[in-house]
Amino acid sequence: MRVIGIDPGTTSTGWGIVESNGRTLRHIANGCIRTQPGETLPGRLGKIFSELLRIVAEYQPQQAAVEEIFVSQNVQSALKLGHARGVAIAAVNHQGLPIHEYTALQVKKSVVGYGRAEKKQMQEMVRILLCMDKNAPQDAADALGVAVCHLNHLPARLLHTASPSPLGKTV
């Protein structure tokens, strides 16, 4: 089973692809979709959408996982974040992938072992769990974390679903 995890944001959207055969987790690829500060909102959202289409087409994940958001910041930043998250969900939905949502607490518990883990700990644990040479950028590490969380929640029988040939590539 191959899963894409997504950590959406208007300036940087992290993504990470992880595969499981029911015993081991394998890192396939990760990256950040970065938009330019001067870019218009439609331009930024268009880039998130088209890049996610490209990534899904290239790595062919079978399911998608996105973090549920409980924003404590102001209304304007919630609105902005909502734009990016809506586009990310629409992009993977457009490719026919089932989408699962997990709270930050679920992701941290699943990856680090307890719910109050810090960003840095998440990066480290993702690197260790996925046998990566170095830490992924923060947004990409968060995305890989959501993918790992989803794979940990899936029943074992589903994990053996054939995945496309692994590429082992880091973008």
Place this chain on the structure above:
Amino acid sequence: MRVIGIDPGTTSTGWGIVESNGRTLRHIANGCIRTQPGETLPGRLGKIFSELLRIVAEYQPQQAAVEEIFVSQNVQSALKLGHARGVAIAAVNHQGLPIHEYTALQVKKSVVGYGRAEKKQMQEMVRILLCMDKNAPQDAADALGVAVCHLNHLPARLLHTASPSPLGKTV
């Protein structure tokens, strides 16, 4: 010049198509994309996305207009609204349409003549301006209002750009 106006929302997304030849405004079509209360978020966003793709393909507007939002409600509703708005923008951007944003003040000033107009007044004025037999549903009327506002802001020379054959259809 033919324009699609969009009033996004997770439960109902209004849309309206208006055409101008530089002298008169013409109503082409309007409607609401309604999602079911029990539907999942990806399901709702997917419906908004695919319906907008279909509407743009059917009526072939040349430009799009969306209202800028300054939400005074709570963070959770801003986040939800952001999802719908992001998807709407990504859908018309995906079809290659330039997108313009207008504040509620600009739309009301342009359609009703003053910035504190009420929803009901907007519906009435849209009906009168576009020579419609009856009021459009509120979300669709708001969407038609944004389209009218955009056409009123365009330089006259652009309004003569050839539009596809008008259908005069109400959906």
